[in-house]
Amino acid sequence: MRIVLCYPVELRHLEQIQAAWPGAEIVDAGQERIASELANADIYCGHAKVPVPWDEVVAKGKLQWIQSSAAGMDHCLTPAVVQSEILVTSASGVLAKQVADHTMALLAGMLRDLPTYFRAKDKREFIRRPTRDLHGTTIGIVGMGGNGRVLARVLKPFETTILATDWFPEKKPVEIDELLPADALDDLLPRVDVLILAAPLNDYTRGMIDERRLRLLKKDAVLVNMARGPLVVEEDLVKVMKEGHLWGAGLDVTAEEPLPAESPLWEVPNLILTPHVGGQRASRIDDMTRLFLENSQRFQAGKPLINKVDKILGFPEAGAILFQS
Ligand SMILES: NC(=O)c1ccc[n+]([C@@H]2O[C@H](COP(=O)([O-])OP(=O)(O)OC[C@H]3O[C@@H](n4cnc5c(N)ncnc54)[C@H](O)[C@@H]3O)[C@@H](O)[C@H]2O)c1
């Protein structure tokens, strides 16, 4: 058994993984060697940020299981992987608490207009702007997965009304006031003060927030994208914001990362940009390893794995056992 890792493990994680797989060869490939090591893996745990020859890996027929160390599965669900027998599990929920923290920072920062005060501080100007409250607002969350659920838990004590859409709208978490199907997005948009994107990137969500949908939002709404950049048509966002539509936006993700210096997003004043850091947390690697170890036990025992992904949809399948944040 050859287990190839591509997430920033330390020695203690390698020891834990080795103990869970006696006799297996554990390869800490990192980003540097993942492209060449993967073809000989039986099991892969990680998130390659470099191009991986997935067609070759699948053709070789050795890889049995991908445990993604990201919740977003766009890094590995190529057509070849989707059509293969390879079992795929995600890191849904592993990063949810820190994503919720970061969302709150972007949201509160935007509502209380911190960008204006940061600029004013640079110019030593004492200015005041009208305030916006988080308390009592109506929030829309697109995607009630690991991140959406924790976010709703965190937002509810702010006396918010929370409307959400999800691909599987059957199980409504108690914090959600209304859970709508994914195709009811247009009905939700005009009703919310804040829209938070927490859905995966797939053919259905790519470009879902375009000019038409941005204009369905209230003129003073706030948009926060914690999911993947391509959910938002960035040129449309820049256009409508330049025309004074939207109070502000907070983007932790952009279509191109790192965001190129020439991107017009840099120039939009009421926009906070962070460089895809929502998932960062001191305990992230411990949490990820805990999931991999739990799933390793299940794999060896022939039990259903946590966060089993529907490879066509690109997120945990209906009825999957989910990682508890
Ligand atoms: N900014 C970051 O650092 C960061 C961290 C973690 C995840 N992410 C991104 O956020 C996404 C969500 O993370 P998660 O852990 O909640 O994922 P998840 O897989 O647990 O949940 C995704 C949810 O979205 C729902 N969904 C799918 N398509 C939808 C649609 N068209 N409309 C509405 N809902 C839809 C699914 O039913 C599911 O409940 C990930 O796919 C990833 O791309 C970003």
Ligand SMILES: O=C(O)[C@H](O)CO
């Ligand atoms: O999808 C995720 O888990 C984060 O965006 C890290 O890539």
